[in-house]
Amino acid sequence: MRVVVDFDKCTSNAVCMAVAPEVFEVRDDGYLYILQEEPPDALRPKMEDAVRQCPTGAISVEG
Amino acid sequence: MASGGRIVIVGASLAGLRAAQTLREEGFDGTITVIGAEPHLPYDRPPLSKEALAGTMPDEEVYLPLGALDADFRLATRATSVDLGERSVALDSGQTVSFDRLVLATGAHPRSLSGLPDLEGVFFLRTLDDCLAIRARLTPGCRVVVVGAGFIGSEVAATCQGLGLDVTVVEALPVPMVRGVGELVGRRCARLHADHGVRLQLGVGVTGLAGDHRVEAVVLADGSVIPADVVVIGVGVTPATEWLAGSGLDLENGVRCDRWCRALSGGEAVAGVVAAGDVARWENPLFGEVMRVEHWTNAAEQGRAAALTLLHGQEAPVFDPVPYFWSDQYETKIQFVGRVGPDVRVVDGSLDDDRFVVAYGSEGRIVGALAFSRPARLMAYRSMIARRDTFPDAV
Ligand SMILES: Cc1cc2nc3c(=O)[nH]c(=O)nc-3n(C[C@H](O)[C@H](O)[C@H](O)COP(=O)(O)OP(=O)(O)OC[C@H]3O[C@@H](n4cnc5c(N)ncnc54)[C@H](O)[C@@H]3O)c2cc1C
Ligand code: SF4
Numbered sequence: 001m002r003v004v005v006d007f008d009k010c011t012s013n014a015v016c017m018a019v020a021p022e023v024f025e026v027r028d029d030g031y032l033y034i035l036q037e038e039p040p041d042a043l044r045p046k047m048e049d050a051v052r053q054c055p056t057g058a059i060s061v062e063g
Numbered sequence: 064m065a066s067g068g069r070i071v072i073v074g075a076s077l078a079g080l081r082a083a084q085t086l087r088e089e090g091f092d093g094t095i096t097v098i099g100a101e102p103h104l105p106y107d108r109p110p111l112s113k114e115a116l117a118g119t120m121p122d123e124e125v126y127l128p129l130g131a132l133d134a135d136f137r138l139a140t141r142a143t144s145v146d147l148g149e150r151s152v153a154l155d156s157g158q159t160v161s162f163d164r165l166v167l168a169t170g171a172h173p174r175s176l177s178g179l180p181d182l183e184g185v186f187f188l189r190t191l192d193d194c195l196a197i198r199a200r201l202t203p204g205c206r207v208v209v210v211g212a213g214f215i216g217s218e219v220a221a222t223c224q225g226l227g228l229d230v231t232v233v234e235a236l237p238v239p240m241v242r243g244v245g246e247l248v249g250r251r252c253a254r255l256h257a258d259h260g261v262r263l264q265l266g267v268g269v270t271g272l273a274g275d276h277r278v279e280a281v282v283l284a285d286g287s288v289i290p291a292d293v294v295v296i297g298v299g300v301t302p303a304t305e306w307l308a309g310s311g312l313d314l315e316n317g318v319r320c321d322r323w324c325r326a327l328s329g330g331e332a333v334a335g336v337v338a339a340g341d342v343a344r345w346e347n348p349l350f351g352e353v354m355r356v357e358h359w360t361n362a363a364e365q366g367r368a369a370a371l372t373l374l375h376g377q378e379a380p381v382f383d384p385v386p387y388f389w390s391d392q393y394e395t396k397i398q399f400v401g402r403v404g405p406d407v408r409v410v411d412g413s414l415d416d417d418r419f420v421v422a423y424g425s426e427g428r429i430v431g432a433l434a435f436s437r438p439a440r441l442m443a444y445r446s447m448i449a450r451r452d453t454f455p456d457a458v
Contacts (some may be wrong), residue, residue, distance in 0.1 A: 013389055013398065014438035015360075018445045026439040052081075052367065055109070055359055055389070057128060 002038050002062045003047060009058035016050040016059060024050065067093040070373065071152055071160055072134075073142045074168030074303075075099025077107070077359065078340025080127055081366030082166045082373075083134045089374050095134040096160055098152065100141040100169075103191055104129065109359055111194040112218035113391055117225060118198060125191060142169075145310045147333060164335035164373050167307070167318050167326060168366060171300035171341040171357060176210070176269060184278040185294045188215055200293045201226055208232075208281045208291040210269050212239035214390045216297030217252065220261050221392040230261045231289050233281065235268040245403045248421055248433055251414050252397075259393050264289075300357060302342045312336075317344030317355040322381040324369040337369035349383040349449065350402060350430070358388035385448045398441050401431030401448040408455060411440050420444075424454025 003023060012032050016024040020043060025033045039047065044061075051059045070086060072079045075097045083095050099105075106125045114120035141155040151161040173187040186197045197219075201207070207223045209216045212234035223230045232239075238249040256263045264283065271282040272294065281289045302317040313319035313327045318338040324345055325332035338345075340362035344355040356365075364384055371379040390397040395417065404425030410432075412419030420440050423431035429452050432444035447457045 011391075011396075012438060013396065014442045015387070017439060018442035026442075028439070052363065053360060 001041060001044060001047065003034060003036075004060050004062060005032060005034060006058045006060075007032070009056040010054075011056055013055065015053050015055060019050040019053055020046040023047070068163035069094040069096065069161065070164045070166065071162035072097045072166040072168060073145075073152060074166075074170055074340070074342070075101065075103075075136060075138065076105050076168065076170055076340070076362070077127065078170070078342075078362040078366035078369075079166065079168035080105040080129070080132075081363050082168060082339060082370040084130070084132055085367045085370035086374065087133060089371070091374060093163070096137065096162075097134050098137045098140050098142050098154065098160070100139070101190060101192075102139040104136065104138070106191055107359075108189070111191065112188060112215050113222060115191075115194050116188075116198055116201075116219065116222045122191075122195070141306070143306055145307060145312075147311055147328070147336070165337070166366075166369055166373070167336070167338035167342060168340050168362075168369075169303035169306070169342050170362075171302050173296070174299045174301050176296060176298060179269075179272050182272055182274050182278040183276060184274075184292060185272060185296065187296055188219060189300070197293065197295060201228060203227070205229075205292040206231075206290055207293045207295065208289050210281065210294060210296045211298040212236075212253075212256075212263065212265075213297055213299060214240065214243065214388075216295070217256070217392050218390060219295050219297065220256060221259070224259050224261050224393070231264065231291075232256060232261060233264045233267065233269055233283065233289070235266070237266040239263070239265070243403070244399065244433055245407060245423065247407050247414070251435070252392075255392055255395060300341065302344070302355065304342060315344060318342055319353075320345035322346045322348050322383070323372040323377060323379060324365060324382050325372060335373065337372050339365035339369040343369075345382060347383055348381055349385065349451075352402070354386075354402075356386045358386065360384075360387045385445050387445065394436075396436045396438065397433070398438060399431065399433045400441060400445045401429075404430040404454075406454060411437060422454065422457075427453055429454040429457045 014026040105127045144153045151159045173189045206229045209220045209232045241249045268284045273280040304314045311328045319327045324337045326336040341357045368382040404423035406424035410422045418436040420434045434441035
């Protein structure tokens with residue numbers, strides 16, 4: 001599973017970070033960092049939750 | 064009756080779309096019919112007071128992705144009543160659609176101000192068509208008066224200021240957004256407008272509009288007259304339940320639902336009927352409170368939760384979210400999680416800064432938090448609220 005963020009759409013609101021802090025981190029510089037681009041399969045439900053909750057539809061999960 | 068049959072969804076917007084998508088993801092293989100009063104496929108409303116109004120987002124980007132959704136959309140079609148005995152919905156076309164299960168997702172309508180004449184140049188902002196009509200009027204040099212300093216009114220003011228227009232905001236209450244964020248933060252939001260050269264008239268209501276055919280000015284209760292070429296009224300919304308009058312459903316400022324989003328009639332859950340989004344007033348077990356939430360994340364999440372209930376009944380999880388919303392005004396990202404409480408404490412930065420976090424407590428528990436441009440720090444509070452941490456220890 002690969003997590004992809006469209007940074008043109010992302011507005012750094014950290015909603016995904018509330019869902020999965022082990023994968024997403026918005027830092028004080030105002031940018032979103034992806035901590036694990038290929039998170040373990042156990043995180044799939046959380047990734048799907050992040051995809052649904054992202055207000056800009058910026059996150060997708062491949063594979 | 065867990066699979067197959069026909070599910071009708073009334074309201075073709077965020078909550079309705081998420082319900083339809085969830086039904087398919089969960090393997091529902093019957094018919095899904097989505098009835099929408101607007102001529103558009105589902106689109107996103109938040110940009111309508113922000114990028115879409117400013118003209119910086121291409122119009123086609125406001126539409127929500129449908130993916131490969133297998134559903135029959137009946138657009139430009141309004142549901143006029145529902146018969147729970149016959150299990151059918153009547154449409155304004157004169158047709159009726161029968162259903163096995165039903166999702167009520169009709170959202171909310173903007174509230175109007177009584178006694179104002181119908182003049183050109185006066186708008187509400189709820190739909191894409193409203194947004195395009197207002198945008199067409201925002202020509203250089205035009206004077207904009209926004210009535211109501213709630214979130215949508217404040218965003219319209221900020222967007223118009225960003226376009227270089229002359230903007231005045233008129234608010235009947237002495238502090239803007241008290242209901243949404245409390246008094247302390249409401250005052251801070253007032254300063255945001257002032258800092259950007261937007262005039263804010265607080266504590267004075269609008270009593271009339273001047274102009275023959277086109278609006279020329281807004282008249283206030285204290286007798287003052289504010290010249291206006293465009294007036295945008297943003298004084299809140301009411302849940303779109305008018306078509307459900309007489310259906311037998313419990314309507315209490317929204318469709319009254321239980322913790323599974325099942326619509327109630329005489330206090331009892333109606334089999335196979337759920338509600339979601341701005342129209343639903345449900346019991347949120349996390350707060351032990353009956354609430355109706357008028358924000359994006361709730362519509363998305365509740366649309367999903369309601370669909371899960373339709374498929375799995377009480378085996379589905381109860382709907383117990385920590386509400387979340389955001390509002391973009393000028394360069395400030397305002398974000399809020401949870402509920403407003405009587406105890407307020409600044410927990411990061413200071414109200415004099417451009418960035419800070421405020422926590423809200425009630426009866427010794429942390430119930431909410433708000434931030435100006437501090438997204439990551441705010442989100443830490445979302446889990447504290449969900450865990451019912453104590454206030455002020457948690458902060
Ligand atoms: C300008 C604007 C800006 C916003 N900005 C933000 C923001 O920044 N952050 C945030 O969290 N939230 C924001 N919101 C709120 C958010 O958009 C709403 O909470 C969300 O749209 C609610 O979704 P819904 O599907 O419940 O209802 P709606 O989106 O209201 O959709 C209901 C649909 O049902 C249709 N309908 C109504 N009655 C009938 C009927 N009888 N028959 C058939 N169809 C019917 C309506 O025409 C409408 O298309 C904003 C809203 C607006 C208007
Ligand atoms: S939720 Fe979406 S918009 Fe927000 S920070 Fe994450 S990817 Fe960006």
